[in-house]
Amino acid sequence: MTTVSRARPSARCRALLALLSDYIDGMLPAGQLDLVETHCLGCDRCRRMVSSLRRTVALCRAAGRTPMPTAAERRARARVRTLLEHVDADKPPGPRRRRNT
Ligand SMILES: [Zn+2]
Numbered sequence: 832m833t834t835v836s837r838a839r840p841s842a843r844c845r846a847l848l849a850l851l852s853d854y855i856d857g858m859l860p861a862g863q864l865d866l867v868e869t870h871c872l873g874c875d876r877c878r879r880m881v882s883s884l885r886r887t888v889a890l891c892r893a894a895g896r897t898p899m900p901t902a903a904e905r906r907a908r909a910r911v912r913t914l915l916e917h918v919d920a921d922k923p924p925g926p927r928r929r930r931n932t
Pocket of ligand 1: 843844847870874875876877878
């Protein structure tokens with residue numbers, strides 16, 4: 832049997848995709864874990880998907896642990912405040928400005 836996965840993912844690959852998130856998190860029960868690992872051994876597409884997902888998750892976790900620089904946080908807060916003020920100020924009693932976009 833040859834495994835050429837150049838076209839769209841097979842039904843098996845698509846079924847596997849549903850399990851990948853739990854797989855990356857190490858939450859899969861043994862039976863499904865075997866299923867994913869066995870499939871990835873023979874399927875280049877899914878193997879690549881798993882490794883890129885792993886990388887993404889690792890980056891997200893690393894980013895979540897890194898505190899935001901104080902200056903950036905201050906700017907972000909100021910921006911949100913400005914936006915909120917703008918929303919309040921943007922409700923004038925009568926139509927004064929028209930948007931010409
Ligand atoms: Zn696959």
